[in-house]
Amino acid sequence: MQVAGLARSTFYYQCQAILRTEQQSDMELKIRVVYDKHKGRYGYRRITAALCRSLAEPVNHKCVQRLMQKMGLRALIRAKKRFRHVTGMSDVHVPNILQRDFFAGAPNQKWVTDVTEFNVQGQKLYLSACMDLYNGEVIAHRMAKRPVFDLVSDTLREGLHNLGSACVM
Template sequence: ITAALRNSLGVSVNHKCVQRLMKEMGLRALIRARKRSRHVPEISDVHVLNVLKRNFCAKAPNEKWATDITEFNVNGQKLYLSACMDLYNGEIIA
């Protein structure tokens, strides 16, 4: 609200003043809901052997690869990014 007042009206307003006035009027900012866990307790996860055993250093290229999946919410759609990195030199392979 402070930024909106500054941008639209050109009025310099302290954020603490805006916060105090909002509290007096009973106004609150909308906060995004937390994501719920989708884990089903009755179904166990597949157990995978710990091959690396926290040894993330490789002695040769293409010896050890690591990957991670990141979820983005863009225009109401879920997009996923999966990067594959060679642990020898930190190069992104895919």
């Protein structure tokens, strides 16, 4: 029997839609609590994992992602710290001998060195290389797990040792 001229399925569809919006607003509140608890550092994946741990029923990551986009929540991405200043160690004034003249007229007149950080399988490795400015040839290189002064000094020693063995030939 139709009272309002609507199909019976329409009535039950609307009942389910109202229930879904109530559940959705409840889920938005839970997402907001986890997001604020972790100071906005959690994205949808970590929020989904936190909700699955705290709730008895599993939560779909696509639902969390959609609701976060609807609420305008995004995870904050922290900038990596690239340089640490050690007080007292690097405060010494070093004279600028090259004066930005990176051209060498003959081999072994000007050498430069640098330390580069690499991320290999989640682990940091540091490469120290010594280069001759005459032809851009890498004279020596070393790798280590920590960027300490011995890494650079050992690289220079290896370069001097290679220079000595090259003169013998």
